[in-house]
Amino acid sequence: EQDGEGVVVNGELRAELLVAADGVRSVVRKGLYPDYAGPRYSGVSAYRGIADVAVDDGGGETWGRGQLFGFARLIDGRFYWYGTVNQPPGTTSEPTAFASWHAPIPQLIAATETVLQNDIYDLTTPLVPFVQGRIVLLGDAAHAMTPYLGRGACSAIEDAGALARHLQNTSDLTTALAAYDAERRPATTKLVKRSRSIGRLSQTENQLLRTLRDGLFGIGGKLMSLRARK
Known part of the structure; x- marks a missing residue:
């Protein structure tokens, strides 16, 4: 529960801000957005x-x-x-x-x-807002992605850095949290989609697509090798 002054967790702990980093099956996210499809x-x-x-x-x-x-x-x-x-x-x-x-x-x-x-x-796109009042989603709770880009944990660290930076740059909590959401949600949405696309390519069972994929990567590898020699 939250009001204009703070957040109450489990009816016991009160704080000015709640940072929810409780993973892909986030209980906090589910509570904030009960109609969101969530993990896919x-x-x-x-x-x-x-x-x-x-x-x-x-x-x-x-x-x-x-x-x-x-x-x-x-x-x-x-x-x-x-x-x-x-x-x-x-x-x-x-x-x-x-x-x-x-x-x-x-x-x-x-x-x-x-x-x-x-x-x-991973999480269904479009991702839900990372901020609702004094509650902030971070890491997999906000933008769980498949591992094909290797950016899941990296993005969580970037979330933490961005959130801290915006909180330091302004004394107005609403402004800081809005800036955090505006910075991190578009960036991580792109990563979720790109990682999903790479996964589809790497895991495809279609013979034609696999032939094209392997051929293009083979050509790319040869070009990179030639460039390295130069």
Whole structure:
């Protein structure tokens, strides 16, 4: 509950401002905007793990037919890896789809003790206003996005920086919060849409689209290689 002087949380805690950073399934966002569609399943489930294995490869990402796999070497020498598969929400399975993929993908999976599986959701666009009175949405509560741009956590940090900056720049709370929403909602809306588009491209099962995609990326890679040599 809120009034002109502050916000009351759970009937106990009163504050001048509530910053809601409670994730993609935000309870606060649901309370503020009960008719908003909220999280939307992307059609993709993600597997993640950390492998302690000797592999002479710094990392990379491979796109397949409705599947994607990437990995990177951590600072301690282990490897973080992730794989995504098109499948219905709530499907529990093992990352067997990658068993026949190129090295070192099978080795990484085999050397992993614990594999996490999570369905991937983002927020329906248009995003709701990030501000209502003295309540502010931040991070995934405001703009949860798919991971294909790697900008989810980065955007949350940028939210925090922008909110702090606007609060410091003016003593009027309403003005500061309006400026925060005006800066961050358009920027993150673009990221949500772009990440969703890249996900559709990387996860496509259409043969024609995959052929065009792979051909264009192959040409792009060769052009970048030539540019680097120059």
